[in-house]
Amino acid sequence: MDRTFLMVKPDGVQRGLIGRIISRLEDKGFKLTAAKFVQVTREQAERHYEEHKGKPFFENLVNFITSGPVLAMVWEGDDIITLSRTLIGKTSVTEALPGTIRGDFAAHTPFNLIHGSDSPQSAEREIANFFGPDEEVQYDKSVTAWI
């Protein structure tokens, strides 16, 4: 079973889309193992987006992600890193297809509602930036046997 870090960004929280975003992840059959509603600190935001440090949009990105609370989550599922990014849709709202979260709900780049890790290495680093080792819940989700 693979795991990833997914985060409803401040725009998703402000627009009241937390429930609908979570529903899409549940509908797909993914398993939620940790969740935390938090205000991201500047240091945490810079660590989270460290691969973008030095790029022209970095400062705006950190300002955006620290502009209000986010819902930080860990989800499990086979191939979840690839599958969740397909579900989320392209970064640019002009390229995000209908049927994806961004394609259906996001109207202005870079306010694209949800973050998803892009590799297992990123996932581990991003999870450790938001959650302690004991904060993930281990449990059986019987429906996963049927999907």
Ligand code: RTP
């Ligand atoms: P994310 O990391 O947030 O899940 O998004 P992503 O993988 O689809 O996109 P990434 O390339 O990692 O970029 C991270 C976030 O930075 C903002 N962005 N702005 N040219 C720009 O102004 C620009 N490029 C990227 C977006 O909010 C993007 O989600």
Ligand code: MG
């Ligand atoms: Mg990214």
